[in-house]
Every structure is written in C-alpha cells, then in structure tokens.
Amino acid sequence: MSTPSASPRRVAIVGATGAVGREMVDVLHRRSFPVAELGLFASERSAGRTVETPFGTKTLEAFDAEKVKGYDIVLLAVSGDFAKAHAPALTEKGALVIDNSSAFRYDDNVPLIVPEINAHAMGDAKLIANPNCTTAIAVVALGPLHKAFGLRRVIVSTYQATSGAGAEGMAELEEQTRNQLEGKPVTNSVFRHPIPFNLIPQIDAFQENGYTKEEMKVTWETRKILEIPDLPVSCTAVRIPTYRAHSEAITVETLSPVTPDAARAVLADAPGVVVKDVPADGIYPMPLNATGQFDVEVGRIRTSLIFGDHGLDLFVCGDQLLKGAALNAVQIAELTL
Amino acid sequence: MSTPSASPRRVAIVGATGAVGREMVDVLHRRSFPVAELGLFASERSAGRTVETPFGTKTLEAFDAEKVKGYDIVLLAVSGDFAKAHAPALTEKGALVIDNSSAFRYDDNVPLIVPEINAHAMGDAKLIANPNCTTAIAVVALGPLHKAFGLRRVIVSTYQATSGAGAEGMAELEEQTRNQLEGKPVTNSVFRHPIPFNLIPQIDAFQENGYTKEEMKVTWETRKILEIPDLPVSCTAVRIPTYRAHSEAITVETLSPVTPDAARAVLADAPGVVVKDVPADGIYPMPLNATGQFDVEVGRIRTSLIFGDHGLDLFVCGDQLLKGAALNAVQIAELTL
Structure with missing residues (x-):
C-alpha cells in the first residue's frame, strides 16, 4: 500500500x-x-x-x-x-x-x-x-506453510477459470453457454473444445513429459518463489466453466508434523490469505466469493489420509485476474x- | 451381456x-x-x-x-x-x-x-x-493398474457433475444458469450454494476428520473393491457446473516400477475402459465425450513428478448415471x- x-x-x-x-x-x-x-x-x-x-x-x-x-x-x-x-x-x-x-x-x-x-x-x-496465476494463488498459502512446517511434496489439481484465456475466454464461456441453453450450435475458438458444461484437461501446450506447460509452470515457479529448487511438485491443470477465480485442491507432505489447527493459525496470520474454513456452516473457498477479492481463500484444511501427521489436504481459491x-x-x- | x-x-x-x-x-x-x-x-x-x-x-x-x-x-x-x-x-x-x-x-x-x-x-x-459413482468410475482404471503394478497410495481430486444430486441437480444447474445469463436472481435449493459458473468443494456431510462423507466413500469403497484394506486413499470431492459425467485427477504411487506406456497397454486391455490419450491431438477424457457412454475414459497418463518411476498421474471421466x-x-x- x-x-x-x-x-x-x-x-x-x-x-x-x-x-x-x-x-x-x-x-x-x-x-x-x-x-x-x-x-x-x-x-x-x-x-x-x-x-x-x-x-x-x-x-x-x-x-x-x-x-x-x-x-x-x-x-x-x-x-x-x-x-x-x-x-x-x-x-x-x-x-x-x-x-x-x-x-x-x-x-x-x-x-x-x-x-x-x-x-x-x-x-x-x-x-x-x-x-503464473495458478502458482501465485497457491504460493500465498504454501509459503507460510513451508516456513512453519517445511514442504516435502506438493500435489495440485486445478479448477481454472476461463479468464486465464483473457477477456475472449470469458466471452466464449458466456456466449456458448447461452447458445447451448437456447438449443443453438455450440462452437469454440478460444478453447480447444466447447467449454459450456464441460471441462478441458489441457491448458497450454503439452511438453515431452506429458505435462502441459501450464502444469510445469506450477512446478518450476513454485520452486523458484519458495526457493526450494528440487521440491517435488506435480500439477494437473483443468479448465472449467467458471469466469475468473481459480481453485486448487492441494495435498502437501511436510517435513515437520502439522495439524489442521496449527496450519489454520499460521494461515490466519499470513498476508494475502483469508482462512475460509468452517465447513459445517458451508464456509470454504469458492469462486462465487473469491471473485473480485484481493485475498486468496484457503479452507478444507484437514490431516492428509496419505501423509498422516506430516501432511495436509487443503483447497484454495483466488481471483485469477487479481492475485493471479x-x-x-x-x-x-x-x-x- | x-x-x-x-x-x-x-x-x-x-x-x-x-x-x-x-x-x-x-x-x-x-x-x-x-x-x-x-x-x-x-x-x-x-x-x-x-x-x-x-x-x-x-x-x-x-x-x-x-x-x-x-x-x-x-x-x-x-x-x-x-x-x-x-x-x-x-x-x-x-x-x-x-x-x-x-x-x-x-x-x-x-x-x-x-x-x-x-x-x-x-x-x-x-x-x-x-x-458410489466416483469410486466406480475410478476403480475400473485403478483395478487393472493395481493388478499389474500394485497400488501403494492413491490421491484423487474430483470434478463431479450435478447429476450426482439427481435430476433435480441437473435441472437446478440449467435453470439457474439461464437465470444468471438473463440477469435474473440466482437461487439454490438442491445445492448448498449457487452452482452456475461456480464450484462447491462439498458433496455430502462433513465427517469428524474434516473430509466429507463423499470423500470417505472413495477411500472406504476403493479399499473394499480392490481388496486392499489399508490402502491410503485421499479424496477432495468438488461439485462443478456440468451435467452428468464425473472427472477425476488421480495420482497413484505403485509398488512396482511403471511407465505410461505400460499403463496404457494394461488399460487398453481392461474391460470398461477406453484409453483416450493422444494429448497432442486434443484427445483426453472430457464430459463432452464421456456423457452417455458405458466405458470410462482414461488419459493424461504420465510419469508422476512426485513418485517418479513408481507413480503415475492420470485423468478419468465417466458417466455418473451409467458406470457411476x-x-x-x-x-x-x-x-x-
């Protein structure tokens, strides 16, 4: 400021x-x-x-x-x-x-x-x-968690909005959804496939290793920003029919033991993050609420069923055009x- | 038959x-x-x-x-x-x-x-x-992979269609999307939050461990069907604005080494599965194609960046009302x- x-x-x-x-x-x-x-x-x-x-x-x-x-x-x-x-x-x-x-x-x-x-x-x-937008949104949550507990592995699945393809992407979503509801032919030009009521598990071009460039950006950029050059990070990047907030389901393995309460406490103090994690009341990150907001919403924080007390599952959502x-x-x- | x-x-x-x-x-x-x-x-x-x-x-x-x-x-x-x-x-x-x-x-x-x-x-x-629909769709791919390579860990993020909430769910998606495009008020009754151009990271009720019952069903049922009682399986279940095909981003760690080619060969021979994995040509699982089909589409098969030659990332899509x-x-x- x-x-x-x-x-x-x-x-x-x-x-x-x-x-x-x-x-x-x-x-x-x-x-x-x-x-x-x-x-x-x-x-x-x-x-x-x-x-x-x-x-x-x-x-x-x-x-x-x-x-x-x-x-x-x-x-x-x-x-x-x-x-x-x-x-x-x-x-x-x-x-x-x-x-x-x-x-x-x-x-x-x-x-x-x-x-x-x-x-x-x-x-x-x-x-x-x-x-990259997906990375920027993820690291405001991952950074504080790394500082507090150390990151050992990060697995990300994304739910990315059409704004990632610019204003034309959002316009294509709106226009083609309208066409589909009116029974008119649905076409696509910005996206490789029709986006209304569909998803597309491809963002950017495929690399030799079978990951897309968007997915590898998350790996490369998370490592650089968090200054952990060899951090194993894997991403599946998926375009979904939303306008401008990206969501991400993230599983982390940590170096030190971690509890959901400890993670929430760390994230509550973290700049750029708002903890939205009262699931019983229906409070968790969603594009509906994150759109237009500066802060990245973090919630659904729970002990990983894979990595036990050295891991967390969490869900983040941030405005792709803003923090992204x-x-x-x-x-x-x-x-x- | x-x-x-x-x-x-x-x-x-x-x-x-x-x-x-x-x-x-x-x-x-x-x-x-x-x-x-x-x-x-x-x-x-x-x-x-x-x-x-x-x-x-x-x-x-x-x-x-x-x-x-x-x-x-x-x-x-x-x-x-x-x-x-x-x-x-x-x-x-x-x-x-x-x-x-x-x-x-x-x-x-x-x-x-x-x-x-x-x-x-x-x-x-x-x-x-x-x-459970999500489990049924996942295990037709996971079962053959387990038989061939042994599963050690499974991490799932879902992209679930509104049909999981029945005909009323699909109707609410259509009707409320129409309302939003026409500038009318958007409401929700089947879903806890408005679904048009949104996602909801909650399906079914929350359990004490912070996972939803839907997420735990994937854990419990995958173990029972694959007969691996202690298999670590973790799921994040997310409702997205699609009609009737569920998609899932799945990361597996295997007991034996595995390559994408070996996995594709196993899955090509597996009943109930159709391998859709020519990403350069835009061929991968999508609701647009899986809807109405009996077979579960499997693609985006690649060596895991987390588990190396003992792991795969893959993407599956199946009709929730059919195989699910x-x-x-x-x-x-x-x-x-």
Whole structure:
C-alpha cells in the first residue's frame, strides 16, 4: 500500500485493453497507488480510442518503446513474444518493468516475485517477472506453510477459470453457454473444445513429459518463489466453466508434523490469505466469493489420509485476474514505494 | 451381456422416476438384458402415471414390498434410509437385490461389486451393494493398474457433475444458469450454494476428520473393491457446473516400477475402459465425450513428478448415471445370467 511519504510515480500499462490490463488500472486505484501520470498503451488498432478509468478519461496510445521508457513503472500485460522483444530495453532509463508473461520467469537473473512470500528476492533488479496465476494463488498459502512446517511434496489439481484465456475466454464461456441453453450450435475458438458444461484437461501446450506447460509452470515457479529448487511438485491443470477465480485442491507432505489447527493459525496470520474454513456452516473457498477479492481463500484444511501427521489436504481459491495477475503486479510496484 | 441361453428375468426397479431409475430402464434395453417383465415402482404420488420406455408403455406402481419380493431381480434407486428399511426383506423369496445407496456398502456381509474388478466377490449373496459413482468410475482404471503394478497410495481430486444430486441437480444447474445469463436472481435449493459458473468443494456431510462423507466413500469403497484394506486413499470431492459425467485427477504411487506406456497397454486391455490419450491431438477424457457412454475414459497418463518411476498421474471421466450408477447395477444383474 502507498504511504503518505511515497512520491507519486508515472505508471505505464502496456496491453491496457486486455482483461489483465484493465484490472491493473482498477487495482492501482483500489490500492491508492500514488499515480502521478497513467499511460495506457495498446495495439495500433486501439490507439486514439478513449476509455473511462478511475483516473479519468484516458486516450489509448500505440506502443512506443521510447515513450514507455520514460515512465517510472511499466506494467506489461502482453504476450511472451512481445515481452521478450521489448522488456529488457524498457528498463534502460531506470523504469521498473513488471512483466506478466512467462518470458523471463525462468531466467536466473530475473526475480519472480510474490510480495507476501519473497519480496527480498527483488534486489535492485529493474525487470521483474510476475508469476503464473495458478502458482501465485497457491504460493500465498504454501509459503507460510513451508516456513512453519517445511514442504516435502506438493500435489495440485486445478479448477481454472476461463479468464486465464483473457477477456475472449470469458466471452466464449458466456456466449456458448447461452447458445447451448437456447438449443443453438455450440462452437469454440478460444478453447480447444466447447467449454459450456464441460471441462478441458489441457491448458497450454503439452511438453515431452506429458505435462502441459501450464502444469510445469506450477512446478518450476513454485520452486523458484519458495526457493526450494528440487521440491517435488506435480500439477494437473483443468479448465472449467467458471469466469475468473481459480481453485486448487492441494495435498502437501511436510517435513515437520502439522495439524489442521496449527496450519489454520499460521494461515490466519499470513498476508494475502483469508482462512475460509468452517465447513459445517458451508464456509470454504469458492469462486462465487473469491471473485473480485484481493485475498486468496484457503479452507478444507484437514490431516492428509496419505501423509498422516506430516501432511495436509487443503483447497484454495483466488481471483485469477487479481492475485493471479494484476494485483500481484501492482504489489510488486508497491515494493518500490 | 446377455447370452442366448439366459432365461429371461422379471426385473423390478424401485425409484423408477429418479435420474438413476430412468437410466436403469434404458441400460437394461441398451444391453439387451433378457427382461421377462419390468416392474416400475415409485412413490404413492407417482403411482398410476404411465411412462414410455423402450419396453413399451408402463404404469408406475406404488412400492409394495410383498409384490417387489416376487421379482427375480430388484434394482433399488432409493435413499439409504429406504434401502436400510426394506432391502434385506426383499431378498426373502430369492430375489437378487442390488442397492444403489450407501446403506450396505460397508457391511462385511454385503458384497460391493464393480463387475470388471471383483465379480468373484459376489458369492451367493442375494443383497449386493452398488458403489458410489466416483469410486466406480475410478476403480475400473485403478483395478487393472493395481493388478499389474500394485497400488501403494492413491490421491484423487474430483470434478463431479450435478447429476450426482439427481435430476433435480441437473435441472437446478440449467435453470439457474439461464437465470444468471438473463440477469435474473440466482437461487439454490438442491445445492448448498449457487452452482452456475461456480464450484462447491462439498458433496455430502462433513465427517469428524474434516473430509466429507463423499470423500470417505472413495477411500472406504476403493479399499473394499480392490481388496486392499489399508490402502491410503485421499479424496477432495468438488461439485462443478456440468451435467452428468464425473472427472477425476488421480495420482497413484505403485509398488512396482511403471511407465505410461505400460499403463496404457494394461488399460487398453481392461474391460470398461477406453484409453483416450493422444494429448497432442486434443484427445483426453472430457464430459463432452464421456456423457452417455458405458466405458470410462482414461488419459493424461504420465510419469508422476512426485513418485517418479513408481507413480503415475492420470485423468478419468465417466458417466455418473451409467458406470457411476445404473450401468454398474445392470452389470451386477448380468453376472447372474
């Protein structure tokens, strides 16, 4: 959060018309980030169009590297290819560049930051990678558990929302669900298969080992953020017909003994987490409640039937566009205030 | 399947108006079960109403224990309480009673049967329990893997369809999704929370250990069917907005080394299973394809990142009303032919 003494910053958002870019504008406002000037950059096609924002009416500008370099903070909500081509150069005049793509996440010289967990890893880097949405949502719970009990193994099954495929993904869910209910033909273009009343156990491309890249991102990024280079992490990533909150069923094996009560106590004190765990009252993480919220909901915490007193099963849910993207990026920017 | 020599049987379905009861009628027909006479029993409220079936127009009868006892085979698609009260007595005149509820599943004297896996356990019992839908769908894949490689641990996360809550569950999904798309208020009565574009990480009541009864059914029933009394099995059961096919992300640790190719070869030969595992071509288990099918789809088979060459991750999908209920019940009846 901003402090009274923080001097206002000039902030550029590149990819401002996408689902994540639009959330970035909102999050800057919701968190009272001290914005001296807000530049919204998009494709040539969108340039010149005006958009209403909490910071007033803004005119979209075509991306111009020289111009963007002049900002204090640059939030990139663009493709990996675009980021790869432009991000390093954008730091040349001292701007802090926060890239939401996967282009630099596995580069040893680029910090991959979830502020609640590894703010210390920022150092004086000017290019920072924002993690994969599923990973960001998981590690705000896994980080505190690791600190308290040590993680030995992590198994994740995801229930991922269509927002992970951008605004077009959410639109396809809505439009095609409407078609199905009206008895019209159901088609798909954003997703590989029709998404209404279906699920798709594929997100991103398949790797040689049979896991998708999305699944391996969870493995690679969890290791990097938690600084446990050889942590066994396995993920099954599944797209389901929801809009914008990802859920994850997580089984952990711990190094030290752990109880659900001890885990709840640790998580209740953890930043970015809200414990929703009164199951008898129907209180547990759900997209219905997590949508639009900054905090990641954690619940269904119970002693693992597999790993006994050295393990837990839990369920997490977080807004994919917020903690999974825009919020985390703005929180990284806040570390400079 | 029926054989030419099998003498036709008199079959009663109790609970014939529910989602499972209706599927039982269809499955008897689809599998050419030799039906000499079909009795459809329901509540007093439905009695006298006629229904169209593949066996002709039938009149629903009010449940009458004395009358039902006279059939050769009785398929119960009723509540656990109703089954508990009536099932044992229905066997008195020699009828084979197959109960779809959980009332007798954990009774040591009542076989719990998935014909592909443990038909031998039928013995000469007259009361047979039909397993929980999630379990039935999982074990057709887990059984062959256990036989070939030995199971040491099983971790399951489910993606369960609304049909698990009966016809009313599916109707609530459709009706409330329509309401949400039309901007009308969204309510819930079958489910504890609104289901459209949401998920609910609760199915059935919570037990003292923090798992739901649905989750524990998977543990208890998998152990009983696979005859591994102490097998560690852990489940997270989640309701998602789909109609009638359940999916499950499963991680197994095996006693012997296993490769994905070896597992695929075993599963390709397994009855009740269809291997759908050409991920690069977008071929993997999905509700869209599994719905209405007898076979359980198995795919996404890969070496576990947690258990290495002694483990697999896989994904299964099966029709909850078919292999998860009606089909399995009819298959049990077929064992008597």
